[in-house]
Amino acid sequence: MTTKFTRRQFIELSSKMTVLMGLSTNAIPDIAQALENLATGRVKVLWLQAQSCSGCSISLLDSEHPNPAELLTQYMSLLFHHTISAASGDRCMDIVEKTSKAGGHILVVEGSIPAGMPEACMMGHKPMTELVSEAAKTASHVIAIGTCAAFGGIPGAEGNPTGAISVATFLKQQKISTTVINIPGCPTHPDWFVGSLTYLAKYGLPPLDKHSRPLMFFKRTIHENCPRFYDYERENFAKSFSEEGCLFKIGCLGVITYADCTIRDRNGGTNNCIKAGAPCVGCSSEIFALKKSFLFYRKNESKYLGE
Numbered sequence: 001m002t003t004k005f006t007r008r009q010f011i012e013l014s015s016k017m018t019v020l021m022g023l024s025t026n027a028i029p030d031i032a033q034a035l036e037n038l039a040t041g042r043v044k045v046l047w048l049q050a051q052s053c054s055g056c057s058i059s060l061l062d063s064e065h066p067n068p069a070e071l072l073t074q075y076m077s078l079l080f081h082h083t084i085s086a087a088s089g090d091r092c093m094d095i096v097e098k099t100s101k102a103g104g105h106i107l108v109v110e111g112s113i114p115a116g117m118p119e120a121c122m123m124g125h126k127p128m129t130e131l132v133s134e135a136a137k138t139a140s141h142v143i144a145i146g147t148c149a150a151f152g153g154i155p156g157a158e159g160n161p162t163g164a165i166s167v168a169t170f171l172k173q174q175k176i177s178t179t180v181i182n183i184p185g186c187p188t189h190p191d192w193f194v195g196s197l198t199y200l201a202k203y204g205l206p207p208l209d210k211h212s213r214p215l216m217f218f219k220r221t222i223h224e225n226c227p228r229f230y231d232y233e234r235e236n237f238a239k240s241f242s243e244e245g246c247l248f249k250i251g252c253l254g255v256i257t258y259a260d261c262t263i264r265d266r267n268g269g270t271n272n273c274i275k276a277g278a279p280c281v282g283c284s285s286e287i288f289a290l291k292k293s294f295l296f297y298r299k300n301e302s303k304y305l306g307e
């Protein structure tokens with residue numbers, strides 16, 4: 001998907017991208033170059049979807065800088081995407097197989113991998129396990145987008161019948177050594193994906209934390225940047241969602257969750273969970289929804305919080 005664009009458009013967009021990635025303004029020409037490489041097909045992107053709800057794709061369509069139409073039609077050489085590609089049937093299988101064979105692409109995987117039941121997720125006549133393996137082997141990098149792909153997420157919850165696991169765990173089992181970048185979130189934030197992809201296109205692998213998440217977005221906890229942090233310090237705790245005060249006692253997991261939601265906001269900078277009065281449920285965390293004991297699944301929360 002490539003089209004016309006002007007240098008001026010690139011520079012304008014690059015300035016916005018540079019800010020969202022937290023880079024210095026000196027990086028603007030580099031970011032412009034990266035976007036150009038993505039748009040002109042010098043960096044090819046193949047997107048495969050395994051066990052997921054498509055939420056991360058929908059979230060990407062909420063992207064502001066660039067907006068969805070720009071992103072998909074002008075700034076990314078997206079060879080195939082389950083939800084938005086016009087191709088279907090043999091044509092799309094052909095694109096995926098040819099891309100895997102040629103190699104050198106960036107593989108984006110949305111959703112967890114049904115390692116214990118490959119037939120649970122098929123595309124054409126092939127299980128997704130096979131398609132992901134083939135595409136990952138020859139890719140320059142793999143981006144696991146969303147918590148399902150990054151850590152297993154809801155499909156990977158304890159007792160799941162498909163043996164769902166993260167992309168990195170699956171590739172390790174298959175002895176495929178392509179580097180995986182985890183961009184969690186349920187759903188992910190479009191800036192996290194667009195910023196990481198652009199960085200990758202220009203500079204290569206961004207600095208990552210121990211869970212392979214880009215540090216530019218996942219360096220600090222929700223708690224550290226929370227607008228209610230001073231309430232926490234003063235032990236001013238809310239007892240219900242509508243109350244002011246820190247949400248810790250009604251289940252907020254901001255203390256253990258690394259992401260920059262409270263300073264980035266969602267839906268074009270409109271709001272975030274905590275600003276809206278909802279505790280952080282830890283959707284970007286590496287433990288999100290995996291165990292039955294995870295806070296997210298519990299009822300009568302006050303019972304667990306000693307109230």
Ligand code: SF4
Nearest residue numbers: 223226246247252254
């Ligand atoms: S609302 Fe959550 S993230 Fe904010 S200060 Fe309280 S515990 Fe920390």
Ligand code: SF4
Nearest residue numbers: 261273280281282283
């Ligand atoms: S604040 Fe927490 S639950 Fe909300 S989007 Fe961010 S990481 Fe997920």
